Amino acid sequence: MPEPHREDAIGAGHGSGPVVFFLSDSTGITAETLGNTLLTQFPGHAFERHTIPFITTEEEAARVVGAVDRAAAGGSRPIVFSTAVNPAIRSILSRCNGHFMDLLGAHVAQLEHALGTPASGEPGKAHGLGDAVRYQLRMMAVEYAIEHDDGQSIRALERAELILIAPSRCGKTPTTMYLALQHGILAANFPLVDEDFTSRSLPEPLRPFAGKCFGLTSQPLRLSQIRQERRPESTYASLAQCTWELRNAEEMYISNRIPYVNSASMSVEEISATILQKMEA
Amino acid sequence: MPEPHREDAIGAGHGSGPVVFFLSDSTGITAETLGNTLLTQFPGHAFERHTIPFITTEEEAARVVGAVDRAAAGGSRPIVFSTAVNPAIRSILSRCNGHFMDLLGAHVAQLEHALGTPASGEPGKAHGLGDAVRYQLRMMAVEYAIEHDDGQSIRALERAELILIAPSRCGKTPTTMYLALQHGILAANFPLVDEDFTSRSLPEPLRPFAGKCFGLTSQPLRLSQIRQERRPESTYASLAQCTWELRNAEEMYISNRIPYVNSASMSVEEISATILQKMEA
Numbered sequence: 001m002p003e004p005h006r007e008d009a010i011g012a013g014h015g016s017g018p019v020v021f022f023l024s025d026s027t028g029i030t031a032e033t034l035g036n037t038l039l040t041q042f043p044g045h046a047f048e049r050h051t052i053p054f055i056t057t058e059e060e061a062a063r064v065v066g067a068v069d070r071a072a073a074g075g076s077r078p079i080v081f082s083t084a085v086n087p088a089i090r091s092i093l094s095r096c097n098g099h100f101m102d103l104l105g106a107h108v109a110q111l112e113h114a115l116g117t118p119a120s121g122e123p124g125k126a127h128g129l130g131d132a133v134r135y136q137l138r139m140m141a142v143e144y145a146i147e148h149d150d151g152q153s154i155r156a157l158e159r160a161e162l163i164l165i166a167p168s169r170c171g172k173t174p175t176t177m178y179l180a181l182q183h184g185i186l187a188a189n190f191p192l193v194d195e196d197f198t199s200r201s202l203p204e205p206l207r208p209f210a211g212k213c214f215g216l217t218s219q220p221l222r223l224s225q226i227r228q229e230r231r232p233e234s235t236y237a238s239l240a241q242c243t244w245e246l247r248n249a250e251e252m253y254i255s256n257r258i259p260y261v262n263s264a265s266m267s268v269e270e271i272s273a274t275i276l277q278k279m280e281a
Numbered sequence: 282m283p284e285p286h287r288e289d290a291i292g293a294g295h296g297s298g299p300v301v302f303f304l305s306d307s308t309g310i311t312a313e314t315l316g317n318t319l320l321t322q323f324p325g326h327a328f329e330r331h332t333i334p335f336i337t338t339e340e341e342a343a344r345v346v347g348a349v350d351r352a353a354a355g356g357s358r359p360i361v362f363s364t365a366v367n368p369a370i371r372s373i374l375s376r377c378n379g380h381f382m383d384l385l386g387a388h389v390a391q392l393e394h395a396l397g398t399p400a401s402g403e404p405g406k407a408h409g410l411g412d413a414v415r416y417q418l419r420m421m422a423v424e425y426a427i428e429h430d431d432g433q434s435i436r437a438l439e440r441a442e443l444i445l446i447a448p449s450r451c452g453k454t455p456t457t458m459y460l461a462l463q464h465g466i467l468a469a470n471f472p473l474v475d476e477d478f479t480s481r482s483l484p485e486p487l488r489p490f491a492g493k494c495f496g497l498t499s500q501p502l503r504l505s506q507i508r509q510e511r512r513p514e515s516t517y518a519s520l521a522q523c524t525w526e527l528r529n530a531e532e533m534y535i536s537n538r539i540p541y542v543n544s545a546s547m548s549v550e551e552i553s554a555t556i557l558q559k560m561e562a
Contacts, residue, residue, distance in 0.1 A: 018396065026551075027550050027551055027553075027554040028554060029314065029550055029554070030314050030315055030318040033310065033311050033314040033315065033407070034311055034314065034315045034384065034388075036407050037311040037364065037385070037407040038385060038388050038389060038392055039392075040401075040406045040407045040411060041366070041385075041389055041392070041400035041401050041402070041403075042392060042396055042398060042400060042401070043401055044398055045396060045398070051557075053554045053555075053558060054554070054555070054558065077395070079392070079395055079396075083318065085322070099391065099392075099394075099395035101388055101391055101392075103315065103388065104318070104319060104322075106387065107315075107319050107382055107384065108319060108322055110380065110382055111319055111320075111322070111323060111360070111380075111382075113380075114299075114358070114360055114380035115299065115323055115326060115360075117323060117325055117326070119322035119323060120321075120322050120323070120324055121322070122322075124318045124321055124322075125321045126314070126317050126318040126321045127548055127550035127551065127554075128547075128548050128550075128551060129546065129547070129548050130321065135548060138455075138549075139452075139455050139549075142454060142455045142458055143454070146427065146430060146454065149427060171420075173423060173424070173427065174419075174420050174423045174462065177423055177427075177458055177462055178462060181455065181458055181459060181462060181549075265410065266409070266410070267408055267409050267410050267416060268420075268462075269308050269310055269408035269409075270307075270308055270408065270409060272308075273308040273309060273310070273334045273335070273408075274334075274335070276332075277334060277335065
């Protein structure tokens with residue numbers, strides 16, 4: 001669960017490190033994304049994070065400044081990441097007693113210069129319905145991904161832009177969901193089973209679509225650990241079984257010229273970025 | 282599908298506006314997120330976007346600079362958003378013939394001052410496996426969301442942190458997936474059906490968990506349009522049916538003190554941010 005940002009709780013000692021605020025007149029996603037990326041550059045600190053989105057009125061902005069100042073009074077000056085676009089709201093927030101970082105301002109000026117046009121100055125639509133067509137694609141893709149999760153349906157596989165294949169528990173499902181939700185990619189995923197490992201050939205329903213297949217592998221020990229959590233002491237989770245499945249899966253990918261990636265030490269975001277990169281190449 | 286970034290295709294006239302590069306020594310997610318947020322401030326332009334992630338060697342960086350320069354030669358100077366952290370790679374990229382915007386540099390310096398510690402200077406782990414516990418939570422949440430999508434299972438509902446309820450096609454599923462994948466929230470979703478609308482009471486399996494329920498509504502016309510796409514000319518999609526369902530759903534939310542939001546003009550990101558805000562309040 002995300003940290004609470006109930007104002008009276010903020011900075012009330014339940015965080016062990018510097019208090020960080022992500023402030024936005026929209027969803028706060030951009031503030032969190034860049035802010036957290038910046039914070040990863042300072043691994044030594046345990047930050048207490050609070051996101052306050054939809055700061056759309058000057059009254060609300062003043063209330064947020066109060067919350068930041070109370071947190072400042074409780075300890076060291078909070079770090080404040082802001083993506084507020086509205087000038088009036090931004091100027092109110094900037095007066096808080098924290099290290100205020102306007103994540104947009106400087107870059108907007110650079111862009112105005114580069115593009116030779118003034119910025120709209122309206123709150124970010126980046127995570128709204130801005131591009132209705134693209135948004136509908138993303139929503140359709142989520143439905144498609146659920147319908148085609150783990151080989152549940154081979155209907156309309158020809159519509160798939162990507163078919164993820166892998167032994168059980170290599171990360172097919174969350175990767176498929178991420179690609180659908182974030183990139184609107186029509187992605188199916190299909191489990192590899194013993195007969196596939198023995199024959200080292202693509203599952204029959206996928207053969208017409210080999211060109212759209214992408215494989216995942218893992219590390220035997222890692223995969224075995226993950227499977228142990230699901231079925232302790234099972235053959236399914238044994239190191240021997242995992243080793244056998246991964247070796248044959250990889251040989252199958254190679255012999256069928258299916259691009260693949262080892263997901264063992266990668267996040268879904270990293271796996272997805274890698275897949276997109278290979279799809280686009 | 283995302284734009285291809287095959288170097289020889291870039292800026293080759295298949296884009297109608299300024300060419301934009303998102304460059305990263307990691308996934309490129311942060312560069313895309315902030316970059317796209319900045320671009321929404323300039324709605325008048327049709328940008329041709331290219332993401333090039335995992336620029337981890339100086340050779341790769343030089344190759345990317347070549348691609349940017351070729352695009353520049355083909356028209357106006359590209360806009361280049363970079364989140365490269367490695368100083369050597371950043372300095373190579375910064376020499377490209379585009380409007381180079383280092384999205385991290387200035388803020389890192391600010392943070393070093395604020396925290397009194399130097400930045401690690403290592404490529405962003407923000408979208409990696411950095412926080413293993415939190416990452417596992419997110420992956421578990423995706424499984425939970427799929428298992429509990431659309432009321433498919435009422436098993437382990439007590440584990441849910443959130444139960445989204447709504448008439449069909451109000452956005453339950455993509456919102457649940459987003460909250461699971463991005464925030465690691467154990468979220469189930471449950472459809473409301475005619476008997477619920479008639480009785481205006483919570484579906485029986487949810488009654489012990491009313492405190493975890495969150496409702497979605499929509500606008501009758503919008504909902505009817507969405508349903509028409511799925512089942513044209515059906516009673517299900519009729520404006521009368523949608524109006525009836527939405528009115529009774531809303532009255533049920535109110536009489537059961539269930540917080541709710543109208544999803545008609547909101548994206549999953551906006552709906553999710555709103556839900557998180559109310560959950561945290």
